[in-house]
Amino acid sequence: MNNKEILHRISEEIKKRNTFLLTCHTNIDGDALGSLLSLGSLLEKAGKTVTMFYPDPVPENLSFLPAEKLTGQLSNVMYDCIILLECVTNARIPGKIIPSEKASFVINLDHHPDNTIVSDLAYIDSSASALAEIVYELAKISGLEIEKPQADMLYAAILSDSGCFRHSGTSFTTFTTAAELLKKGADFSFIAKKLYFEKPIVRVRFAGYLMTVMNQEMEGLLYWFYITDQLMKDHKITSKYTNNIIEDLNIVEGCKVFVIFNEIDEGIKVSLRSSDKKISVREFAARYGGGGHDGAAGCTLSDCAEEKVKYFVDELIVFIKEKLGLNSLL
Numbered sequence: 001m002n003n004k005e006i007l008h009r010i011s012e013e014i015k016k017r018n019t020f021l022l023t024c025h026t027n028i029d030g031d032a033l034g035s036l037l038s039l040g041s042l043l044e045k046a047g048k049t050v051t052m053f054y055p056d057p058v059p060e061n062l063s064f065l066p067a068e069k070l071t072g073q074l075s076n077v078m079y080d081c082i083i084l085l086e087c088v089t090n091a092r093i094p095g096k097i098i099p100s101e102k103a104s105f106v107i108n109l110d111h112h113p114d115n116t117i118v119s120d121l122a123y124i125d126s127s128a129s130a131l132a133e134i135v136y137e138l139a140k141i142s143g144l145e146i147e148k149p150q151a152d153m154l155y156a157a158i159l160s161d162s163g164c165f166r167h168s169g170t171s172f173t174t175f176t177t178a179a180e181l182l183k184k185g186a187d188f189s190f191i192a193k194k195l196y197f198e199k200p201i202v203r204v205r206f207a208g209y210l211m212t213v214m215n216q217e218m219e220g221l222l223y224w225f226y227i228t229d230q231l232m233k234d235h236k237i238t239s240k241y242t243n244n245i246i247e248d249l250n251i252v253e254g255c256k257v258f259v260i261f262n263e264i265d266e267g268i269k270v271s272l273r274s275s276d277k278k279i280s281v282r283e284f285a286a287r288y289g290g291g292g293h294d295g296a297a298g299c300t301l302s303d304c305a306e307e308k309v310k311y312f313v314d315e316l317i318v319f320i321k322e323k324l325g326l327n328s329l330l
């Protein structure tokens with residue numbers, strides 16, 4: 001089956017079924033949330049019974065999307081179908097749910113090339129800049145009518161994952177999909193403002209502080225920062241306000257790789273960005289059990305220790321040198 005046939009098969013399987021459980025990856029982002037809410041609402045409009053499951057708080061910067069539709073608790077009921085939206089690995093399915101125990105049919109949609117989830121039908125297209133491009137295509141194939149609310153959700157998802165149409169995954173299809181969504185009423189100006197150009201003062205001040213103290217390596221090819229719990233307390237800021245703060249900081253001229261280490265309950269969450277095609281941060285994150293895209297990836301270090309961070313940075317420097325073919329002078 002080629003990709004297009006798979007999407008048609010998925011559309012047919014959805015039509016046959018009535019009750020749906022939808023969920024997306026932990027550490028929810030704009031693409032995951034926008035894709036989840038839009039697909040959920042499209043299925044509801046088609047007369048399906050839909051539960052959208054996500055048990056953790058939604059980051060403050062995404063609160064303009066109707067996240068109140070999400071439910072954090074599941075009963076023991078068995079669904080006709082579960083749709084996993086860019087969950088990537090079993091470990092990133094929220095609430096430790098096992099898909100086959102929740103539904104008799106499992107559909108797996110993703111644009112991460114390293115998706116390893118076992119399902120009845122999977123559509124993985126790493127050429128899509130956002131999962132929302134795939135949801136849009138599926139809606140079109142299925143004859144599900146996108147109206148302004150879904151257009152807003154899908155546009156927000158695309159704008160999030162494409163980094164305002166500037167990440168390398170952005171394609172002709174990204175723009176044509178966005179244009180179709182504008183035609184359906186997406187409020188592009190409001191969404192851009194909410195996602196990128198309007199932030200709570202507590203976050204603006206914190207980002208400003210980080211900019212003054214972030215670590216520079218390799219004469220400015222690499223920048224990194226370690227955000228400890230204590231630092232957050234000192235600045236009276238909570239994780240609700242620091243989601244994706246790497247995007248606020250990763251604006252230094254000449255910087256090729258930017259890394260933020262964040263203390264979380266499970267250890268240290270690492271977010272990586274690369275602006276150089278030769279340096280795949282996905283490849284590097286995979287050494288630590290993580291994944292993502294070549295230009296944006298993440299992983300988790302198992303316990304909080306300054307030495308772990310230092311070791312990670314040292315390894316990353318060697319990796320960058322290798323990829324850029326630099327001699328040991330840097």
Ligand SMILES: [Mn+2]
Pocket residue numbers: 031032086111129130131161
């Ligand atoms: Mn995505």
